[in-house]
Amino acid sequence: MGYGVDGWSIFCLPQSDGPVTRFESLGLSPPILRALDGVGYSVPTPIQEQAIPPLLEGRDLLGCAQTGTGKTAAFALPILQQILDHSTPGRPVIRSLVLCPTRELASQINQCFTDYARHMRCKSMVVFGGVSQRPQVNALRRGVDILVATPGRLLDLHEQGFIRLDNVEFLVLDEADRMLDMGFIHDLRKILKLLPRKRQNLLFSATLPKNIQSLASNLLHNPVRVEITPQATTVEAIEQRLMFVAKADKRRLLTHLIRELKPSRALVFSRTKHGANRIVKNLDRDGIEALAIHGNKSQGARERALRRFRSGDLSILVATDVASRGIDVSEISHVINLDLPNEPESYVHRIGRTGRAGQDGCAISFCSEDEGAYLASIEKTIRQEIEVVEDHPFHSDTAKAAKGRKSSKPQQSGRNRPNSRGRTNRGYRGRGGSKGPRR
Numbered sequence: 274m275g276y277g278v279d280g281w282s283i284f285c286l287p288q289s290d291g292p293v294t295r296f297e298s299l300g301l302s303p304p305i306l307r308a309l310d311g312v313g314y315s316v317p318t319p320i321q322e323q324a325i326p327p328l329l330e331g332r333d334l335l336g337c338a339q340t341g342t343g344k345t346a347a348f349a350l351p352i353l354q355q356i357l358d359h360s361t362p363g364r365p366v367i368r369s370l371v372l373c374p375t376r377e378l379a380s381q382i383n384q385c386f387t388d389y390a391r392h393m394r395c396k397s398m399v400v401f402g403g404v405s406q407r408p409q410v411n412a413l414r415r416g417v418d419i420l421v422a423t424p425g426r427l428l429d430l431h432e433q434g435f436i437r438l439d440n441v442e443f444l445v446l447d448e449a450d451r452m453l454d455m456g457f458i459h460d461l462r463k464i465l466k467l468l469p470r471k472r473q474n475l476l477f478s479a480t481l482p483k484n485i486q487s488l489a490s491n492l493l494h495n496p497v498r499v500e501i502t503p504q505a506t507t508v509e510a511i512e513q514r515l516m517f518v519a520k521a522d523k524r525r526l527l528t529h530l531i532r533e534l535k536p537s538r539a540l541v542f543s544r545t546k547h548g549a550n551r552i553v554k555n556l557d558r559d560g561i562e563a564l565a566i567h568g569n570k571s572q573g574a575r576e577r578a579l580r581r582f583r584s585g586d587l588s589i590l591v592a593t594d595v596a597s598r599g600i601d602v603s604e605i606s607h608v609i610n611l612d613l614p615n616e617p618e619s620y621v622h623r624i625g626r627t628g629r630a631g632q633d634g635c636a637i638s639f640c641s642e643d644e645g646a647y648l649a650s651i652e653k654t655i656r657q658e659i660e661v662v663e664d665h666p667f668h669s670d671t672a673k674a675a676k677g678r679k680s681s682k683p684q685q686s687g688r689n690r691p692n693s694r695g696r697t698n699r700g701y702r703g704r705g706g707s708k709g710p711r712r
């Protein structure tokens with residue numbers, strides 16, 4: 274079974290039990306197959322199996338899928354195949370435009386195109402804001418076939434005359450829901466007006482709220498629909514725990530947990546950029562090294578933090594929801610929600626960062642007296658009650674009592690009160706109560 278998030282509900286998608294499909298049978302040419310061999314892909318993921326054949330026929334596509342499903346190759350491979358089939362002589366022109374919300378995701382997508390096009394004459398490049406535009410302009414001058422971009426920088430460069438979009442044959446909107454959440458709708462509308470009318474359109478989104486459905490119905494013509502999320506991201510596969518804590522004690526509970534769990538790689542979520550910085554500062558004061566990634570950090574700082582986290586040199590990374598999208602780091606042992614997200618879907622995305630690729634993962638959420646309503650809507654969405662752990666020094670009955678309450682004012686009671694209850698619940702150290710990171 275695979276599970277996905279569809280609007281506010283969880284649905285199940287049966288996996289086929291038939292013979293294993295191979296990339297060769299999907300209509301891809303030898304240069305691409307050789308590149309796939311080079312990156313170690315032997316069989317297509319379900320989204321690739323379902324999306325590649327109709328995309329090669331030129332169909333539009335609506336993909337409900339998130340990072341981790343193999344969606345990048347699902348759109349990149351058929352685009353490359355079509356570019357290969359209809360190659361044009363001379364200096365390359367932008368034939369495919371891929372738009373996505375964040376710099377990290379844009380870099381990752383561009384890296385995929387580069388890897389998959391290794392044995393073809395096809396150039397891809399990435400443009401995003403927050404860095405000097407000069408190297409981007411120089412590369413654009415040399416000509417590219419595939420441009421991966423965040424919307425703002427793309428428009429900037431277009432307005433300055435460095436980008437022409439009148440040869441675009443393939444348009445991909447990746448993580449469309451995030452782009453709309455981040456306020457890119459006006460930029461998107463402007464960009465759409467710059468494109469030729471005749472083109473193939475692909476829209477990928479982890480969720481399909483009304484604004485995405487309306488964008489899809491304007492953009493896509495008779496699309497095939499593919500809905501998948503990674504098996505490892507099932508909410509059931511991830512061990513979830515909830516801790517009620519006074520808002521003022523969250524910082525100390527986090528330090529306590531990190532000291533207890535000694536996670537190998539923990540991703541700590543904060544609702545705001547400011548909050549993420551504060552968490553890093555507080556941990557630093559407690560002698561725990563952590564780095565934050567969010568939109569206000571320079572590209573270099575974000576990449577450095579990610580590199581260290583990926584290599585295992587840094588064990589605590591603090592992120593906002595937006596920045597965490599597209600982080601492709603496997604073996605995250607713990608996700609800690611210092612703040613509960615105000616959108617229940619974000620909760621599913623957050624906890625899906627752990628327990629990937631069949632590994633065990635543990636997601637611990639803090640809930641303070643002002644977050645009761647968020648908790649109620651998360652539990653409604655995931656259709657389960659998250660197991661509560663009261664056996665920690667900062668348990669707050671006030672926070673617990675606020676569950677489901679619409680808006681409650683922060684209160685102080687419950688603070689600093691060591692919990693005297695016996696160990697009636699399973700604790701937060703993972704199945705079997707083992708101490709230390711879970712792998």
Ligand code: AMP
Nearest residue numbers: 314316317318340341342343344345346
């Ligand atoms: P994505 O959902 O595109 O971000 O891909 C998630 C991860 O899966 C990336 O690390 C990809 O390199 C990897 N991946 C994508 N397709 C395959 C495949 N067919 N076999 C093995 N790994 C894959």
